[in-house]
Amino acid sequence: MIRIGVVTFPGSLDDRDAARAVRLAGGEPVRLWHRDTDLAGVEAIILPGGFSYGDYLRTGAIARFSPVMDSVISAAGRGVPVLGICNGFQILCESQLLPGALTRNNHLHFICRDQRLRIESDRTAWTAGYQPGAEIVIPVKNGEGRYVADPDTLARLDGDGLVVARYLGGNPNGSVADIAGITNPAGNVVGLMPHPEHAVEALTGPGTGGLGFFTSVLRRPVRA
Amino acid sequence: MPRVVVDVMLKPEILDPQGQAVQRALERLGFDRVMSVRQGKRFEIELAEPVGTGPGAADAAAELGRDMAAKLLANTVIEDFAVRIADDAGGTA
Numbered sequence: 001m002i003r004i005g006v007v008t009f010p011g012s013l014d015d016r017d018a019a020r021a022v023r024l025a026g027g028e029p030v031r032l033w034h035r036d037t038d039l040a041g042v043e044a045i046i047l048p049g050g051f052s053y054g055d056y057l058r059t060g061a062i063a064r065f066s067p068v069m070d071s072v073i074s075a076a077g078r079g080v081p082v083l084g085i086c087n088g089f090q091i092l093c094e095s096q097l098l099p100g101a102l103t104r105n106n107h108l109h110f111i112c113r114d115q116r117l118r119i120e121s122d123r124t125a126w127t128a129g130y131q132p133g134a135e136i137v138i139p140v141k142n143g144e145g146r147y148v149a150d151p152d153t154l155a156r157l158d159g160d161g162l163v164v165a166r167y168l169g170g171n172p173n174g175s176v177a178d179i180a181g182i183t184n185p186a187g188n189v190v191g192l193m194p195h196p197e198h199a200v201e202a203l204t205g206p207g208t209g210g211l212g213f214f215t216s217v218l219r220r221p222v223r224a
Numbered sequence: 225m226p227r228v229v230v231d232v233m234l235k236p237e238i239l240d241p242q243g244q245a246v247q248r249a250l251e252r253l254g255f256d257r258v259m260s261v262r263q264g265k266r267f268e269i270e271l272a273e274p275v276g277t278g279p280g281a282a283d284a285a286a287e288l289g290r291d292m293a294a295k296l297l298a299n300t301v302i303e304d305f306a307v308r309i310a311d312d313a314g315g316t317a
Contacts, residue, residue: 058299065296094299101301103234108241148238148302174239 001028002218005042009034009063013050014197021197025214034066044081044217045072047088049195059102059144060090069095081125081217082189086142089191098182098191100149106174114206115140115194116168117180121161124187129216136209138199140172145193147175157182164190226271227310228289232298233264267297282309
C-alpha cells in the first residue's frame with residue numbers, strides 16, 4: 001500500500017482529516033511530526049491546514065523553518081509529490097516551493113463555506129485523476145487566503161498552465177485571477193487554499209469532490 | 225547593547241485591508257483628514273553583545289538586521305523592510 005506522510009505542526013488542525021482522506025482513497029497515512037527529519041520512506045507528503053505556530057509573524061513563516069521542512073523541501077526537489085492545503089499552501093509559498101504569497105482576505109472576514117472550484121490542470125501528481133475543467137464543491141475556510149503574485153509570475157502561471165484550480169461562483173478572499181491553487185513546473189508540488197480532505201465522503205462533507213486529490217497521487221508513487 | 229530596529233511594511237502595490245479598516249475607524253471617530261492608512265510591523269532586537277567595535281560596529285549590526293529581515297522577519301514577495309540601529313537610550317544612531 002502506498003504510504004503518504006501527513007505532517008503535524010504545533011497548531012495543525014486538519015491533519016487527522018487529511019490522514020483519513022488518504023485512508024479512504026486507499027493509501028496508508030503515516031503521521032509525521034514537525035521535529036522529524038526522517039520522512040519514514042513515505043511516497044508523498046501532505047502539509048495540512050490549521051494555524052501552525054499560531055500564525056505568528058506570518059502564516060506559515062515559522063513552520064517553514066521547522067526541522068521537517070528541510071526534508072520536505074529536499075524531497076520536493078527529487079520529485080516527491082507534496083500537497084499543501086490551506087496553511088500547508090501558505091507554508092509552501094513561504095518555503096519558495098511555490099511562487100507568490102497568501103495574504104489577508106480582502107474583506108477581512110474569516111470565511112467558511114462550501115466553494116465551487118474548476119480544476120484547471122490534470123498535469124499534477126494530485127489532480128491527474130480529474131478531467132481539466134471539472135467542477136467540484138469542497139469547503140473553503142481561511143482568514144488569509146488571498147493569493148497574490150507579481151505580474152510576471154502571474155503571466156508565467158497562466159502561460160505554463162500552472163494554475164491548478166480557480167474559484168467559481170464568487171471569489172471568497174480576493175485572490176488574484178480567482179486562483180485557488182497552483183503547482184510547480186514539475187507538477188509534483190501543489191498548493192490549494194480550499195480543503196479537499198473535508199469532501200471525501202457524503203456523510204461529513206458537501207460531497208466527494210475532494211477525493212480525487214488523494215486517489216490521483218496513488219497513481220504515481222515516488223519514494224522519498 | 226545595540227538594538228536593531230526592523231520595520232516591515234506591505235509593498236505599496238499589495239492591498240492592505242487591515243489598514244483600510246483602521247482608516248474607516250478613524251473616519252468614524254471624526255478624523256476627516258485621513259487619506260489612507262497602511263499597517264506594518266516593527267521588530268526591536270537586542271543583541272547580546274556589540275557586533276565588532278569602532279565605527280564599523282553599527283554597520284555590522286545593521287547588516288545582521290538585514291540578514292534577519294530577509295530570511296525571516298519579512299516576506300520580500302509582499303513586504304519591504306528598513307533596518308536601523310538604536311542605542312540604549314532609545315535614540316537612533
